Amino acid sequence: PTVRRSWLDKLRAGLRKTGSSIAQVFTGTQIDDALYEELEAALLMADTGVKATEFLLEDLKKRVKEAKVTDPAAVRGLLAEALSDLLRPLEKPLTVGEHTPTVMMVVGVNGAGKTTSIGKLTRHLAEAEQKVLLAAADTFRAAAREQLSVWADRTRVEIVSQEGGDPSAVTFDAVVAGRARGCDVVIADTAGRLPTQLHLMEELKKIRRVIGKAQDGAPHEVLLVVDGNTGQNALTQVKAFDDALGLTGLIVTKLDGTAKGGVLAAIARERPIPVYFVGVGEKLEDLQTFSAREFAQALLE
Numbered sequence: 001p002t003v004r005r006s007w008l009d010k011l012r013a014g015l016r017k018t019g020s021s022i023a024q025v026f027t028g029t030q031i032d033d034a035l036y037e038e039l040e041a042a043l044l045m046a047d048t049g050v051k052a053t054e055f056l057l058e059d060l061k062k063r064v065k066e067a068k069v070t071d072p073a074a075v076r077g078l079l080a081e082a083l084s085d086l087l088r089p090l091e092k093p094l095t096v097g098e099h100t101p102t103v104m105m106v107v108g109v110n111g112a113g114k115t116t117s118i119g120k121l122t123r124h125l126a127e128a129e130q131k132v133l134l135a136a137a138d139t140f141r142a143a144a145r146e147q148l149s150v151w152a153d154r155t156r157v158e159i160v161s162q163e164g165g166d167p168s169a170v171t172f173d174a175v176v177a178g179r180a181r182g183c184d185v186v187i188a189d190t191a192g193r194l195p196t197q198l199h200l201m202e203e204l205k206k207i208r209r210v211i212g213k214a215q216d217g218a219p220h221e222v223l224l225v226v227d228g229n230t231g232q233n234a235l236t237q238v239k240a241f242d243d244a245l246g247l248t249g250l251i252v253t254k255l256d257g258t259a260k261g262g263v264l265a266a267i268a269r270e271r272p273i274p275v276y277f278v279g280v281g282e283k284l285e286d287l288q289t290f291s292a293r294e295f296a297q298a299l300l301e
């Protein structure tokens, strides 16, 4: 329970950073237009976005009418329910075991927390007795390869890496090696930015195709790592990567330092892709499964 509390505390501390906290909206004595206007502003401040904010306000007004509440404090509870219901479709565990190996392709712009999240995910899987193989398909950045090697050492898993190689060739080799070595999971790290003139999405599509050639039906997961601290930008990235690659899941990082976590509501409303994990810090244990109810509570505190 102490571990659980500490991550929720980090999440709360981050989300609470907003100047006009959402909870403050409900400290008055009346449920009137002013309350809803203040709430609208607070939700937008938390990067919930126009569409999700409108949806939540309409939904909330219905709930208030039905429940016949007159106390603003009770409205807060109803909003928590509305938000939790909106976020619930994002709640889905990442499952492995159906394929040997399960191939995961991890994408995201540089700095989003991709390598760190892969390290955390690898440890999580290794602890569940899964044999993991990492593929360093960001062959453009030496630092990215090195960083992934450090994670491989730390989590004691194997890694396929090649200096300056072709990203799809490295990935292909890794998937083939993963099958030959009886691995349960192959995780391919990819570039978040390419040297000029090359197009990231085209490169990633090529990697995706090549993975399918190495193993029928793969990749089984295309995961996007997005920085929750970038608010509405995170939604833009979700849409762009999903349009190009067809995402199966998200890892939303840096929710420990942000007041913009409302973007998850925007994602739920506009592009509901499962949030397999949320990142609430730089340590290995700071990757947590997403709970709609807990997140809604934390955002409204």
Ligand code: GDP
Pocket: 108, 109, 110, 111, 112, 113, 114, 115, 116, 117, 192, 253, 254, 255, 256, 257, 278, 279, 280, 281, 282, 286
């Ligand atoms: P990449 O370029 O996408 O591979 O990003 P990195 O994994 O190198 O992460 C970039 C920075 O963000 C590093 O300093 C990480 O320690 C940090 N980081 C990653 N995830 C989190 C998180 O959930 N919370 C915080 N506070 N920092 C994070």
